Structures are given as C-alpha cells and as structure tokens.
Amino acid sequence: MRSVAGAGVVVTGAGSGIGAALARRFAAEGARVVVNDLNADAAAQVARSCGATAAPGDAASADGVAALLATAAGVLGEIDLYCANAGVALGDGEGDEADWEASWQVNVMAHVRAARLLLPGWLERGSGHLICTVSAAGLLTMLGTAPYSATKHAALSFAEWLAATYAHRGLTVQALCPMGVRTAMLDGISPAAELILGETAITTEEVADAVIAGIAGGGFLILPHPDVARMYANRAADTDRWLHGMNKLQTRTETAV
Numbered sequence: 001m002r003s004v005a006g007a008g009v010v011v012t013g014a015g016s017g018i019g020a021a022l023a024r025r026f027a028a029e030g031a032r033v034v035v036n037d038l039n040a041d042a043a044a045q046v047a048r049s050c051g052a053t054a055a056p057g058d059a060a061s062a063d064g065v066a067a068l069l070a071t072a073a074g075v076l077g078e079i080d081l082y083c084a085n086a087g088v089a090l091g092d093g094e095g096d097e098a099d100w101e102a103s104w105q106v107n108v109m110a111h112v113r114a115a116r117l118l119l120p121g122w123l124e125r126g127s128g129h130l131i132c133t134v135s136a137a138g139l140l141t142m143l144g145t146a147p148y149s150a151t152k153h154a155a156l157s158f159a160e161w162l163a164a165t166y167a168h169r170g171l172t173v174q175a176l177c178p179m180g181v182r183t184a185m186l187d188g189i190s191p192a193a194e195l196i197l198g199e200t201a202i203t204t205e206e207v208a209d210a211v212i213a214g215i216a217g218g219g220f221l222i223l224p225h226p227d228v229a230r231m232y233a234n235r236a237a238d239t240d241r242w243l244h245g246m247n248k249l250q251t252r253t254e255t256a257v
C-alpha cells in the first residue's frame with residue numbers, strides 16, 4: 001500500500017497524541033478509520049472529529065486485541081493497515097516489576113497478538129500492512145527508563161522479524177521511530193527526558209506527515225527526525241564511542257535536574 005485512500009485502517013492508542021494525529025490524517029487522506037483507545041471518551045472524541053469509528057478498549061491483552069479486531073472487521077470488512085501505536089513510558093531508572101510487566105504487555109505483546117491474528121488473513125490474500133510505533137529509543141536508548149528502552153528494542157526486533165519472514169508473501173511492516181514528540185507522554189516523562197528531547201521535539205502533525213511519506217516510500221524505518229539515521233549508524237559503527245557519548249549525556253542530565 002503506497003496510499004491510505006480507501007483503505008480500512010485501525011489505529012490503537014488514538015485517543016490522544018501521535019495516534020490521534022494519525023487517525024485524523026488517514027481520514028483526511030480518504031481512509032476508513034477505526035480509532036481505538038483505553039480511554040473511551042478520548043477515542044469517541046477523536047473519531048467524531050474526523051468521521052471515524054471509535055472502538056474503545058485494551059489493545060494489548062489477548063482478549064482486548066481479539067475484540068478490537070472483531071469490531072474493526074465488522075466496521076471495515078478487510079483491515080488493510082493496522083497501526084500498533086499504543087504505548088506506555090513507565091519506570092524510573094531500572095523500573096519495578098509492575099513497570100516491566102505493563103511495558104512488555106503494551107509496547108511488545110500488543111504487536112505480537114495483533115500480528116498473530118491478522119497474519120492468516122493477510123497471507124491468504126497476499127497483502128497486509130502493519131505500522132508499529134516504536135521510538136528512536138528502539139534504535140538507540142532512552143536515558144531515564146530501562147523498561148521503555150528495552151521493550152522498544154524488542155518491538156523493533158519483532159517488526160524486523162515479521163518483515164524478514166513475510167515480505168515475499170505480501171506483508172509490509174514499517175517501524176515508526178520518532179525522538180521527542182509534543183504529547184502527554186513527553187510531558188509526563190522525567191525532567192531528564194525533557195532536557196534531552198525538548199529542543200528537537202516535533203508536533204504530532206509532523207509525525208503524521210512523515211508517516212504518509214513513509215507509506216508512499218515503503219521503507220522499513222519511518223524517521224520523523226532524520227538525524228536518527230546517523231545516530232543509529234554511529235551506534236552500530238562504534239558502539240563504545242556511542243555509549244561513552246550517551247553516558248556523558250546522562251551525567252549532564254544529572255547535574256541539570
């Protein structure tokens with residue numbers, strides 16, 4: 001799919017932030033959109049604002065994903081594009097057990113469960129499109145929260161695995177990896193994150209622009225902050241130098257906050 005016009009699209013976590021901007025932009029581009037969020041009022045409001053259909057509920061648990069896909073199929077017929085966008089940023093430092101558990105469920109298992117249920121139909125018809133909202137943290141790291149960094153790496157790895165395994169059978173998988181985006185999540189995160197991300201933070205509409213361009217281009221990584229490509233290359237080319245730089249940034253945040 002190189003354009004969403006006419007497509008049946010589901011966006012999870014679309015009651016606010018990046019997901020809301022994606023839902024609105026897809027609808028403006030002529031897609032038929034299902035707006036999911038845990039927050040039913042927020043999902044309804046976004047859906048109303050763009051002529052979409054609200055499907056509130058948990059997009060992470062096995063039962064929640066199954067219910068969402070059943071509702072979406074009832075509304076859309078075929079689901080052409082599924083945006084696994086819902087995510088949580090939890091845990092100071094190493095994080096506690098609850099932070100890790102919630103992060104695995106929402107940031108990783110939500111994608112796995114959706115893919116498991118969508119793949120049989122997509123492979124049978126020879127086409128399907130999955131966009132996983134990962135983060136630049138999945139390519140690099142996110143100082144201040146280990147659960148977020150590690151689960152976003154896992155989400156990226158799962159998306160890569162799907163693309164490597166099923167591209168020849170018509171599956172398109174893309175990983176959306178922004179750095180800072182002005183949303184409730186960024187506002188709620190640590191002062192260190194604001195210090196690191198604040199200066200280059202972009203709007204949700206700019207992320208939606210990048211996604212539309214990314215769908216047209218078809219590449220695996222969608223990078224609304226183009227600099228992330230260079231940082232990702234630096235991490236791979238000289239990991240020790242990259243880690244040294246990240247640790248210097250960590251010490252700067254410790255003295256600044």
Ligand SMILES: NC(=O)c1ccc[n+]([C@@H]2O[C@H](COP(=O)([O-])OP(=O)(O)OC[C@H]3O[C@@H](n4cnc5c(N)ncnc54)[C@H](O)[C@@H]3O)[C@@H](O)[C@H]2O)c1
Pocket residue numbers: 012013014015016017018019036037038039042057058059060061085086087088089106133134135136177178179180181182183184185186
């Ligand atoms: N804001 C950033 O700087 C940034 C940067 C990179 C990646 N991201 C990623 O973008 C995605 C969206 O984040 P955002 O910044 O728009 O945050 P946000 O907090 O504005 O929106 C997230 C939405 O997801 C919903 N949600 C959470 N768990 C859910 C679940 N189990 N089922 C359904 N909905 C659920 C929340 O209710 C919320 O409306 C996340 O995956 C996040 O990790 C954000």
